[in-house]
Amino acid sequence: xxxxxxxxxxxxxxxxxxxxxxxxxxxxxxxxxxxxxxxxxxxxxxxxxxxxxxxxxxxxxxxxxxxxxxxxxxxxxxxxxxxxxxxxxxxxxxxxxxxxxxxxxxxxxxxxxxxxxxxxxxxxxxxxxxxxxxxxxxxxxxxxxxxxxxxxxxxxxxxxxxxxxxxxxxxxxxxxxxxxxxxxxxxxxxxxxxxxxxxxxxxxxxxxxxxxxxxxxxxxxxxxxxxxxxxxxxxxxxxxxxxxxxxxxxxxxxxxxxxxxxxxxxxxxxxxxxxxxxxxxxxxxxxxxxxxxxxxxxxxxxxxxxxxxxxxxxxxxxxxxxxxxxxxxxxxxxxxxxxxxxxxxxxxxxxxxxxxxxxxxxxxxxxxxxxxxxxxxxxxxxxxxxxxxxxxxxxxxxxxxxxxxxxxxxxxxxxxxxxxxxxxxxxxxxxxxxxxxxxxxxxxxxxxxxxxxxxxxxxxxxxxxxxxxxxxxxxxxxxxxxxxxxxxxxxxxxxxxxxxxxxxxxxxxxxxxxxxxxxxxxx
Amino acid sequence: xxxxxxxxxxxxxxxxxxxxxxxxxxxxxxxxxxxxxxxxxxxxxxxxxxxxxxxxxxxxxxxxxxxxxxxxxxxxxxxxxxxxxxxxxxxxxxxxxxxxxxxxxxxxxxxxxxxxxxxxxxxxxxxxxxxxxxxxxxxxxxxxxxxxxxxxxxxxxxxxxxxxxxxxxxxxxxxxxxxxxxxxxxxxxxxxxxxxxxxxxxxxxxxxxxxxxxxxxxxxxxxxxxxxxxxxxxxxxxxxxxxxxxxxxxxxxxxxxxxxxxxxxxxxxxxxxxxxxxxxxxxxxxxxxxxxxxxxxxxxxxxxxxxxxxxxxxxxxxxxxxx
Numbered sequence: 001x002x003x004x005x006x007x008x009x010x011x012x013x014x015x016x017x018x019x020x021x022x023x024x025x026x027x028x029x030x031x032x033x034x035x036x037x038x039x040x041x042x043x044x045x046x047x048x049x050x051x052x053x054x055x056x057x058x059x060x061x062x063x064x065x066x067x068x069x070x071x072x073x074x075x076x077x078x079x080x081x082x083x084x085x086x087x088x089x090x091x092x093x094x095x096x097x098x099x100x101x102x103x104x105x106x107x108x109x110x111x112x113x114x115x116x117x118x119x120x121x122x123x124x125x126x127x128x129x130x131x132x133x134x135x136x137x138x139x140x141x142x143x144x145x146x147x148x149x150x151x152x153x154x155x156x157x158x159x160x161x162x163x164x165x166x167x168x169x170x171x172x173x174x175x176x177x178x179x180x181x182x183x184x185x186x187x188x189x190x191x192x193x194x195x196x197x198x199x200x201x202x203x204x205x206x207x208x209x210x211x212x213x214x215x216x217x218x219x220x221x222x223x224x225x226x227x228x229x230x231x232x233x234x235x236x237x238x239x240x241x242x243x244x245x246x247x248x249x250x251x252x253x254x255x256x257x258x259x260x261x262x263x264x265x266x267x268x269x270x271x272x273x274x275x276x277x278x279x280x281x282x283x284x285x286x287x288x289x290x291x292x293x294x295x296x297x298x299x300x301x302x303x304x305x306x307x308x309x310x311x312x313x314x315x316x317x318x319x320x321x322x323x324x325x326x327x328x329x330x331x332x333x334x335x336x337x338x339x340x341x342x343x344x345x346x347x348x349x350x351x352x353x354x355x356x357x358x359x360x361x362x363x364x365x366x367x368x369x370x371x372x373x374x375x376x377x378x379x380x381x382x383x384x385x386x387x388x389x390x391x392x393x394x395x396x397x398x399x400x401x402x403x404x405x406x407x408x409x410x411x412x413x414x415x416x417x418x419x420x421x422x423x424x425x426x427x428x429x430x431x432x433x434x435x436x437x438x439x440x441x442x443x444x445x446x447x448x449x450x451x452x453x454x455x456x457x458x459x460x461x462x463x464x465x466x467x468x469x470x471x472x473x474x475x476x477x478x479x480x481x482x483x484x485x486x487x488x489x490x491x492x493x494x495x496x497x498x499x500x501x502x503x504x505x506x507x508x509x510x511x512x513x514x515x516x517x518x519x520x521x522x523x
Numbered sequence: 524x525x526x527x528x529x530x531x532x533x534x535x536x537x538x539x540x541x542x543x544x545x546x547x548x549x550x551x552x553x554x555x556x557x558x559x560x561x562x563x564x565x566x567x568x569x570x571x572x573x574x575x576x577x578x579x580x581x582x583x584x585x586x587x588x589x590x591x592x593x594x595x596x597x598x599x600x601x602x603x604x605x606x607x608x609x610x611x612x613x614x615x616x617x618x619x620x621x622x623x624x625x626x627x628x629x630x631x632x633x634x635x636x637x638x639x640x641x642x643x644x645x646x647x648x649x650x651x652x653x654x655x656x657x658x659x660x661x662x663x664x665x666x667x668x669x670x671x672x673x674x675x676x677x678x679x680x681x682x683x684x685x686x687x688x689x690x691x692x693x694x695x696x697x698x699x700x701x702x703x704x705x706x707x708x709x710x711x712x713x714x715x716x717x718x719x720x721x722x723x724x725x726x727x728x729x730x731x732x733x734x735x736x737x738x739x740x741x742x743x744x745x746x747x748x749x750x751x752x753x754x755x756x757x758x759x760x761x762x763x764x765x766x767x768x769x770x771x772x773x774x775x776x777x778x779x780x781x782x783x784x785x786x787x788x789x790x791x792x793x794x795x796x797x798x799x800x801x802x803x804x805x806x807x808x809x810x811x812x813x814x815x816x817x818x819x820x821x822x823x824x825x826x827x828x829x830x831x832x833x834x835x836x837x838x839x840x841x842x843x844x845x846x
Contacts, residue, residue: 045790053659055626193649195637198630345626346659347633351650354581361788368782373775380771382528413719416783416791420726420798423779424733430771431737438764441535456744464736467681468729471674475725478670480663483718490726522527 002451004510012503016394022401040403043411044187045482046359048352050194052186053179053345054162054201060340061154063091065142069128070096072116073140080112081105095141110138151182154339159184162342164335165200184342192351204341205332207249208295209280211287212303216240229293232301233320239300241293246283251276255333257326266321268330269314277313285309296329348481362415369419370396377426381433383522384509388429391505395425398496403489414485421493427464428501431457437523446521447513454506461502469494532774533767541762541810542755542818548811556700559707568710571717572653574667576622576660577605578629579653580636585646587613596643600635610789615650626656667721674725675699678732686739693816694735697808701731701801708800714793723794727801730776734769734809741765742817754822758814766810773806 004012022038030037044051066089073087073096084101100109110132117128127146131139159176162184166174175187186201188194213226218238222228225244231237255270272280283292284306293303294317302319321329374392377385399418403410436453444452469491476487541548572579593616594607605619618636623629633654640647655663675698682691705724709716741761749757762769780802783795 195634202630343626344630344654345656347630347652347654349649349652351648354650358788358790361786361791364786365782365791368786369779372778372782376775376778379529380532383526385528412788412790413722413794416787416794419779419783420776423776424730424772426775427733427768427772430768430775434765434768434771437767460737460740463685463740464733467678467732467736468726470677470681471725471729471732474670474674474677475722478666478673479718479722480666481718483722486719486722 002447002454002506002510002513004507009507012507015499016398016504019394019398019401022404023397026400026404038404038407040400041407041409042355042359043409043414043482043485044189044348044355045350045412046355046362046410047189048192048350048355049187049189050191050197050347050349051481052188052194052198052201052347054158054184054186054342055345056151056155056158056182056184056339057341057343058151058154058182059091061151062094062142062147063089064340065147065150066091066094066096069116069140069142073098073113076112076116077109080108082109082112085109093141094147095139098138098140100136100138106136113138113140116140155182155184157339158342161336161338162186162201165331166197168331168335169197169200171197183345190352192349194347194349198344198347200328200331201342202344203332204297204338205249205335206297206337207252207333208245209247209283210245210293210295211242211283212291212293213240213242214290227298229295229298229300231303232296232299239293239303241295241300246292247272247276247279249333249337251279252333255330257321257323257330260316260318265318266323266326268317268321268326268333270317270333272313272315274313277311280313280315281309281311284311301329358412362412366415366419370422373422373426377429381430381523383512384429384433384436384505387505387508387512388426388433388501390508391429391500392422392425394504395493395497395500396422398500399489399493402492402496406488406492408488408492409485410489411482411485413482414489417486417489418493421490421497424468425493425497425501428457428461428497429505431460431464432501432505433523436521440521440523446518449521450509450513454502458502461498465494465498531767532770537763537766538759539763540759541814542759544811545815545818549815552700552704552808552812555707556703559703559710562707562710563703566710568706568716569713570664571715571720572655572660573717574660574664576629576655576657578618578620578622578632578636578655579651580618580633580649581610581651582616582618582640583648583650584614584616584644586644588616589644590616592643593618593640596639597636599642600639602632602635602639622655622657622660624657626658629654629656663718667718670721671702671724671728674728678728682732682736682739685736686743687821689817689820690739690743692820693813694732694739696816697735697813698728698731700812701727701804701808704804705797705801709797712796714797719790719794720797723797723801726798727805730802731805731808734772734805735813737768738762738765738809738814739817742814755818758818762810762814769806769809773802777802 025037026039070087070089077085082100082102082105086099086101088097090097098109098113100106110130114130127143129141129143131141133139155178159178163176166176166186166188171188171191173189175185177185179185188197191197213223216223216226218228218240222240226240226242228238229241231239251273253271253273255268258267258269259265260267288306288308291303291305293300295301302317374389377388379385381388399421432453435457436449439449439452440446472487472490472494476484476491479487588609590607590609594604597604597607597618602620605621607616607618609615610617620632620636623632633652637649640649675695678698679691679695682694702724705727709720714720738761741764742758745752745757745761752760777799780795780798783791784799787795
């Protein structure tokens with residue numbers, strides 16, 4: 001234990017030097033873009049910013065799938081020449097219930113309905129399970145696997161849309177990531193008030209162009225195939241809108257806020273893609289003189305009368321817009337519609353000055369704690385305590401280096417973790433020093449006492465650090481948010497402290513012994 | 524200071540009979556832990572926002588805060604607050620609201636608070652918002668408890684592998700006693716129990732185990748060294764031999780946590796006070812709890828190789844350690 005080969009000496013010193021180099025990127029800006037420049041990131045609680053946890057509404061995803069499946073089933077049956085049937089959606093059981101009242105067409109109906117499954121993407125397993133009940137009713141159940149795939153696709157698509165919407169607002173370095181099955185984490189550094197972004201993310205923004213039903217009486221019950229939708233900005237007023245979607249917002253290629261050249265009102269100008277242009281031209285040609293409705297999330301934002309066929313693929317939405325709401329709508333339209341509504345289930349935002357306060361408090365605590373531990377070691381362990389102190393400094397540097405390499409996020413609890421690590425890191429040195437002291441008392445020669453002291457203390461050091469390590473790995477696995485930062489700094493600190501206490505401090509002691517050859521150890 | 528140590532923590536050749544106080548130690552510990560468990564049920568822990576859900580907003584008013592006006596504006600928005608109070612300086616106010624029934628309702632409330640503040644004292648800035656919905660807080664609580672449970676289990680398994688089962692049982696029973704006391708401490712001090720506090724308790728567990736492992740390690744070594752010494756004396760000897768290290772490490776961790784408690788700010792001071800308490804409990808339990816439990820469990824088993832005639836090879840006290 002007391003012999004260090006030249007190679008080993010240089011390796012230990014090399015690791016410390018490498019640690020020092022790896023810390024440097026935290027202090028300087030990268031000199032060139034091609035250089036790998038890994039740094040520790042400050043958590044939102046230290047730099048200020050907002051953290052939002054969004055949940056994708058999966059019941060909506062499922063409901064929409066069932067509704068569209070129901071529509072398809074009705075069309076399919078009609079096409080098969082079956083007229084007397086009832087299709088009902090049973091959302092709780094995730095299935096459709098089809099009752100055929102033409103007694104002899106049961107088999108034909110089932111054959112026709114089976115095509116619904118075949119019509120889905122080829123090469124995949126059918127996502128529908130068909131069954132005939134005792135009373136002759138046909139059930140069409142969504143398979144759990146297919147439902148799961150659909151949910152995963154909905155979350156993935158939501159993340160994409162959220163990213164586009166957040167990017168449009170110009171937030172720098174946002175982090176958008178999936179969490180669990182149906183959640184999305186959005187981190188917005190520097191955003192103290194996330195209200196605007198919450199509003200942007202809170203809208204599904206599904207825009208549809210539909211025809212209206214001018215004959216319907218909006219005070220009664222809506223006729224089949226027609227919805228009574230409220231008019232945006234005019235409370236109480238409802239418009240009879242046909243359910244059939246003529247053109248979807250997904251067919252837009254661009255949307256920009258602008259001002260109407262005649263009256264200066266805020267409007268949103270949009271451009272259709274080729275499919276949308278063609279569809280819109282057809283519809284407008286066939287319905288000149290009639291109103292159509294522009295519907296956004298089940299609200300009619302505008303219902304202008306078609307004066308002439310619109311064939312250029314360009315249009316304008318005018319409503320009761322302000323500059324801000326026109327801009328927001330254009331952002332939403334450009335980014336596309338969410339497949340399902342998002343709910344904010346957790347929000348944490350910290351202003352930059354609170355973050356600065358937290359950094360200051362953490363730095364003071366860190367500084368004072370560091371000094372107290374060093375003084376303690378010097379007072380109670382003398383020279384060997386100073387060796388431990390230098391090792392402690394090296395440990396701090398190595399921790400920073402590893403955290404930089406991992407590009408870890410430093411949070412306020414993470415700073416507490418660093419401080420606790422410093423307190424516990426000297427434990428290894430204390431174990432070694434106490435052991436050496438004991439061996440000296442047992443009458444061993446200095447060299448022998450150091451040798452045996454290190455040897456005996458080593459397995460204890462491993463044992464005691466292993467348990468602390470396990471506890472914090474668990475915290476990392478199950479913890480969330482800033483606490484993970486705590487777990488990361490402590491686990492990293494445990495590993496680096498074993499190195500600095502058993503290798504670096506020992507190297508110092510060996511070199512010191514070799515150069516002074518003392519007859520008595522200063523313990 | 525630069526060469527020889529100025530002080531010794533523990534005098535050389537200390538010979539103190541800890542095991543004489545084993546009943547007293549266990550009794551005090553049991554009483555404290557039972558009291559803590561009672562405190563856990565009544566009045567219970569003050570759950571932090573992570574686990575209870577709800578809204579906390581810290582705001583800064585442009586001039587001195589008018590608490591009455593803010594309260595009136597909040598109730599004008601139909602909001603029931605749990606507390607509106609000043610903290611720090613005159614213009615800093617903390618507003619706490621209960622968890623709402625649904626996540627969406629929680630978000631509506633956050634917006635309403637902002638509106639109310641703007642009405643009460645225009646120019647008020649919201650410095651911090653924490654809004655945790657009911658379902659998320661339940662999950663966070665479940666995950667926090669899972670982290671606690673799994674780390675206890677992992678530590679049990681680790682000690683089981685490295686030592687005999689008596690050591691493992693002794694360590695885990697002591698840890699449970701330590702953790703209950705820490706929870707009692709939180710119940711008495713009304714510190715918020717949140718995720719950071721779970722971190723503190725886990726650190727206490729890690730630290731306390733660490734402490735026990737060192738003492739146990741020495742006992743194992745001494746079991747091999749002194750084949751005929753009665754277990755009781757052997758435990759006393761082992762504690763005396765490791766006392767310098769036990770106190771030394773406790774003090775350094777204590778010294779590292781103290782500035783956090785004093786200067787760490789609102790988030791960390793609760794964490795640090797809990798740590799400080801845990802260090803004291805963890806250190807004393809290594810001596811007065813973990814060791815006596817081992818004495819009770821191991822009196823007839825761990826010393827079997829003391830009488831060579833009855834020795835069973837499979838249950839020798841310890842495997843040879845690496846040298």
